[in-house]
Amino acid sequence: MIEIIEKKDVKTVSNEMRLEFAAISDNEAFARMVVAAFIAPLNPTLEELADVKTAVSEAVTNAVIHGYENRCSREDKVSMYCAIRKDVLEVVIADQGIGIENVKRAMEPLYTTRPELDRSGMGFAFMEAFMDELQVHSEPGDGTVVRMYKKIGLSSWIDSEE
Amino acid sequence: MNERMNERIYDEQRELRTQGVLSLLIHVEGVGNQPCVHGVRKPSRQPPCVHERMNERQKPIKTERSLHNMDEEFKVIDNYLMIRLPDEIDHHKSVDISAKADRYIVSKKVGNVVFDFERTTFMDSSGIGIILGRYKKISCFGGRVYAVNVDSRIRRILLLSGLQNIVEIME
Numbered sequence: 001m002i003e004i005i006e007k008k009d010v011k012t013v014s015n016e017m018r019l020e021f022a023a024i025s026d027n028e029a030f031a032r033m034v035v036a037a038f039i040a041p042l043n044p045t046l047e048e049l050a051d052v053k054t055a056v057s058e059a060v061t062n063a064v065i066h067g068y069e070n071r072c073s074r075e076d077k078v079s080m081y082c083a084i085r086k087d088v089l090e091v092v093i094a095d096q097g098i099g100i101e102n103v104k105r106a107m108e109p110l111y112t113t114r115p116e117l118d119r120s121g122m123g124f125a126f127m128e129a130f131m132d133e134l135q136v137h138s139e140p141g142d143g144t145v146v147r148m149y150k151k152i153g154l155s156s157w158i159d160s161e162e
Numbered sequence: 163m164n165e166r167m168n169e170r171i172y173d174e175q176r177e178l179r180t181q182g183v184l185s186l187l188i189h190v191e192g193v194g195n196q197p198c199v200h201g202v203r204k205p206s207r208q209p210p211c212v213h214e215r216m217n218e219r220q221k222p223i224k225t226e227r228s229l230h231n232m233d234e235e236f237k238v239i240d241n242y243l244m245i246r247l248p249d250e251i252d253h254h255k256s257v258d259i260s261a262k263a264d265r266y267i268v269s270k271k272v273g274n275v276v277f278d279f280e281r282t283t284f285m286d287s288s289g290i291g292i293i294l295g296r297y298k299k300i301s302c303f304g305g306r307v308y309a310v311n312v313d314s315r316i317r318r319i320l321l322l323s324g325l326q327n328i329v330e331i332m333e
Contacts, residue, residue, distance in 0.1 A: 025254035026254055028252045028254050032252075050284065050315060053284060054285075054286045057286040117291075118291040119288075120288075126286065126287050
């Protein structure tokens with residue numbers, strides 16, 4: 001299992017949280033609420049909030065229906081780790097599912113391994129579009145770790161410039 | 163003897179007067195304990211009822227349509243299937259929406275589908291999947307897909323997915 005937290009940069013972390021929940025689709029909304037509540041003190045704009053919620057929703061959905069193949073078993077868990085360093089949010093979503101064989105191919109827009117589930121294949125594309133940085137680590141049979149970064153609260157920077 | 167009778171009569175009358183006033187107050191002002199809608203007695207002057215559930219909270223009334231429940235709604239008008247999408251569209255909800263939409267498409271033989279985003283505040287790529295899936299089903303019969311009441315965020319998501327060539331966004 002890939003280590004979720006990197007050992008570097010731990011001193012600059014001002015706030016962090018770790019959460020583990022069942023890999024069922026009901027928890028997609030729950031994960032969105034969690035990350036929204038976590039970044040609320042940073043005073044994000046509505047657009048930044050929506051961006052982060054969308055990216056987290058995509059990552060959790062991937063873990064549920066691809067990592068654990070949508071089997072909705074209570075034993076399957078999705079791990080979520082969030083950290084704030086100054087005004088940069090780090091979100092890590094990890095699962096111990098089947099993993100991704102070809103990460104580069106998986107991240108191609110419109111590519112999906114589950115077209116019968118009405119999947120658009122745009123999950124990673126959305127995550128890349130709405131977050132500043134996206135890293136995906138996966139080993140077949142050993143799970144997947146999705147790490148995303150976004151700078152929150154740019155509006156305060158614009159205000160101080162004026 | 164007369165004095166005592168007078169006293170008794172006076173007491174009885176006073177009792178009746180008190181009761182009458184009380185019942186009048188209950189009728190007019192709602193003073194006193196009355197059962198709330200959940201069947202539990204509470205002082206009726208305290209809104210809202212503490213037994214109200216979080217998900218049943220009355221949301222602020224924006225338009226008349228907000229009074230309906232926040233789930234998806236389906237309507238068939240002529241050859242068009244109108245789908246009023248819920249406030250949040252994610253994978254969890256999309257399964258239900260797609261299944262219901264397919265049932266309508268098959269049973270009512272609709273040719274076109276209209277997605278109404280008026281109530282939608284959040285959508286991820288599962289919403290794109292719903293639209294694409296219905297499009298695939300009806301396009302072979304010459305059907306078309308429309309999107310109405312699209313705000314700037316939904317429009318951005320549709321453009322990001324390249325769906326502007328498939329879905330006609332109506333103003």
